[in-house]
Amino acid sequence: MENTLFVNSSPHIRSEVTTQRLMLDVIIALIPAAFAGIYFFGIRAALLIAVTVISSVGFEYIIRKVLKRNNTIGDFSAAVTGLILALNLPPTLPIWMAIVGSLFAIVIVKQLFGGLGYNFVNPALAARAFLVVSYGARMTTWIQPLTKATAVDAVSYATPMGVLKGGGELPQLIDMFLGNIGGSLGETSALALIIGGIYLLARGVISWHIPVVYVGTVGLFAWIIGPEGIFTGNPLFHILAGGLMLGAIFMATDYTTSPMTKKGIVIYAFGCGLLTMLFRLFTNMPEGVSYAILLMNVAVPMIDRYTKPARFGGKAHV
């Protein structure tokens, strides 16, 4: 018997939670938003989702082979990146541009920095920013949802954030809540995203801190800095518009690019909210969520440094 015994350092039992299962839960939680995207923007949305997911996983497989590292597609993190990237794209984006996005996310942002756990910014968001810079026109061409009677494909159409910047008639809040508005294919339906968020909370994948603080901060500043002076804003408009729900529930909560302590997480989420509103209100960009999160991603090492927990029975860490 002696030769067959495992001998290792304690603990000898491990929790049921695995990295794979966490990633799978994120995928499950994104299914309502993906279906909402397909419902509002048609089969083309489904095609984009399929393309980014398959190409992300494919690039992950190839680059790990090239770098002579072990195969990691089984941890599902590449699939998550692909799915989130798709939900951040305009429904009309050419397929090849979506593939370029996957390539940038997986190869440049994720694997060249060491793979899962080592990327310093969210890969899907960085890819979106890269695509906006590279193909600005196509990345800001929006269509009306199919459910609107006047919908005509490829006719450019303003998103709620675009209306706010460029003028025009603001959509109904109920349409914004359900997703019956223009925008990236997975960001428009707050309802579908919230359902996914509740699932993640129930499964213990994320804590409430980031979504609540982020959305709360946006709502607060939207109310304070209103169009007719302070305390005249409509927080609900800013909360439901643009990519806030997708960002606050699924992207700012990315483990790797958010702080390690609850205190750090609250600071980070507040920063995301503040930057989002600064971009939305005081720059000529209509939307600020992705850049806000990317900037706060970069600030994470600094936040971690200054929020080290005070050790038990002693003073704070150095």
Added chain:
Amino acid sequence: MKFQDFKGGVHPSQKKNTMECATVKMGIPEKIVIPMVQHIGAPCQALVKKGDSVKVGQVLGNSDAFVSVPVHSSVSGVVSSVDERIISGSKPVVCVEIKPDGLQEISEDVKPPVVDSKEAFMKAIRASGLTGLGGAGFPTHVKLNPPKDTKIDTLIINGAECEPYITSDYRECMENTSNIIEGINHVLKWTGIPRALIGIEDNKPEAIKKLAEAVDSMNSISVHSLKSRYPQGAEKMLIKTLTGREVPSGKLPSEVGCLVMNVASVSFVAEYLKTGMPLIKKRVTVDGSSVKTPKNVEVLIGTPIGEVFNFSGGFISEPAKLIMGGPMMGVALYSDEIPVMKYTNALLALDEKDGKIPQEYACIRCGRCVDVCPMNLLPFDIDRLVKANLHDELEKYSVLDCIECGACAYTCPSKRLLTQSIRLGKDVLRRRAKK
């Protein structure tokens, strides 16, 4: 009393399958192996040699050092060898092997000690061979003699038993209730500590009830129900929960006026003062997925663990891992020849599914290890620094504060060997400090 709480902790599946298993006595084994070190401190010198006849309760080894306790024979018989063996860890330890004669003749030295002063009490405790029976094995008489300038105002009796599987302390509370109270009273009397707090996790309501009834109207002793959360029974956590005091980094409980003893240890004190029989037997929970009939077994110290498993019906499946202690902090053994020791409170045999070492994946920085660490450390960072040999940086992470409870590695979704890394880190830092 206002209950404080420690931060973090985990909730592993409790698996207290043996709670209702009253202790059964195991007979005399084929052979007995008594290591000369079964405690934290100086090893004992063997006082017997091959061929000597020994009796039950006879001293087999002793040391002049203060931080050390004698070891006794648990059987009568003949010494068959005195040699060095590897028990756990990598250092060989002198062991006395005895072939029992089955007569269990009791040594003439075994008689109730005369205790009429604090000094006599301390002497008796040392002579009894008692070390902390909760698992750490710290000599009890050393604990009872804190530095002169410290004032102890609280005796804490640890009945938390927060590790999964183990129920040996629970059985102590149920079966030897009066001994526990008697032992506490002895310790209070001879140390002059004014009060004792008994802490038990709330998953053992019967034990709480039984002890509460037993202390009834005694003003000096009180029983407290603790939230069931691992590592509630860790000394520093228990003190924090019961008194709100935090033991300073690198210091002992005496620093905050506390002295912590296990329920089985105080119970043994009472028994020893009555009979004079030193520590030669131990109640051990035998459990795990490979064990046929999980039990609480009273075992003679020195019994090879393989025989204890046989006594529990043997294995229903080939064990993949044998553990002395609980699954969170116990030591994995490489052989079933290793003897039961003073601090052994459980023997577990896990099958392939429960016992295999999971594959390690990359850290995803989820922060779970930081959330559960009761000492407020950053396990993921320590793991990274240890693996990268960044020892200067490591100095800044309070690595030596780690109590090795294993909560971080337990909770890690990437199944990283965090506790193992931290142990390595501690070792590195201790070596550096010596230079």
